[in-house]
Amino acid sequence: MSGLRSASRVTVCLLLVAIATLGLAPPAHAAPQSQIYCSLAAQVTFSPGLSMTPAAQSFSGSGPIACARKPASALTGTISFTGTTSPQDACATGAGSGTFSARLAGTASLTLTGRFTFLREGPVVDGPVTLTDDDSGFGNLHTVLVPTPGQTCLSTPVTSGVLTGALNAKGTIQ
Numbered sequence: 001m002s003g004l005r006s007a008s009r010v011t012v013c014l015l016l017v018a019i020a021t022l023g024l025a026p027p028a029h030a031a032p033q034s035q036i037y038c039s040l041a042a043q044v045t046f047s048p049g050l051s052m053t054p055a056a057q058s059f060s061g062s063g064p065i066a067c068a069r070k071p072a073s074a075l076t077g078t079i080s081f082t083g084t085t086s087p088q089d090a091c092a093t094g095a096g097s098g099t100f101s102a103r104l105a106g107t108a109s110l111t112l113t114g115r116f117t118f119l120r121e122g123p124v125v126d127g128p129v130t131l132t133d134d135d136s137g138f139g140n141l142h143t144v145l146v147p148t149p150g151q152t153c154l155s156t157p158v159t160s161g162v163l164t165g166a167l168n169a170k171g172t173i174q
Contacts (some may be wrong), residue, residue, distance in 0.1 A: 020050040024164045034110070036139075038067035038102070040079050044145070050091055057096070065102050075104035079167070083116075091153040094120040100129075102167075105153065110174030112169065116141050122145075131169055139169030 042063030048055060052071045062080035069075060083098020095118065102112040114137070118127030132139030144167030145160040 021097075023036060025125060034172045035070045036067050036075075036168065037069075038065050038079075039165070040065040040167060041162055041164045042079055042081070043076070043160070044081075044159045044163050046158060049159040050089065050094070050153050051157040052091055052154060054088045054090040056087040057089050057094075057100070059083055059085070059096075063162075065104070065167070067102075067104055069110075074107070075105040075106035076102035077102060081116075088119075091158075096120075100167075114139075114169070120145070125163065125165070129167065129169055137169060139167065142166050 005031065023122065031069040032095060040063060042061045042065075044059055044061030045058045046057045048057070048058065060080075060082040062078060065077055065079040067075040067077075079102040080099040081098050082094055085094050085096035088094070089096065097117045099115045100113065104110045112131065114129050114131045116127055116129045116143060119126050120126075123145045125141065125145060127141050129141050131139070131141040143163045145161050145163055146159075147153065149159070151155060151158045
């Protein structure tokens with residue numbers, strides 16, 4: 001009888017330890033994902049300048065960005081970016097990569113940072129986006145480059161212009 005009581009006490013103690021441990025454990029689920037849809041119109045500069053002669057370019061720019069975030073909130077702010085293109089970049093086609101940072105405010109404050117790669121066909125620039133703060137965060141970039149008036153690329157290199165379009169992302173955007 002004494003052995004049965006000892007076994008019961010051990011069982012009860014183990015059960016209490018298990019309940020206490022489970023109660024202290026953090027939930028085993030990932031942070032919720034959200035989506036953000038942004039439009040932008042950023043000034044961009046190129047060096048040495050897009051022309052008929054293929055050459056690697058460095059580029060940078062900044063400008064206003066307006067975003068809608070699911071769950072619903074409206075955010076506005078500024079985006080800045082920098083990057084390089086491949087040595088084969090010319091008027092007709094190009095490719096490259098870069099990084100961006102967008103500081104947004106509205107019903108909440110938010111900073112989006114990330115990296116992107118792109119392909120360019122004429123003025124259309126498309127490519128995937130990865131959010132820096134969230135390795136599972138992803139999205140896409142779809143913009144159009146509008147050169148500064150007088151910079152035709154054919155006779156005058158494009159050293160500046162405006163990128164207009166969209167940046168969309170999904171991830172654990174806080």
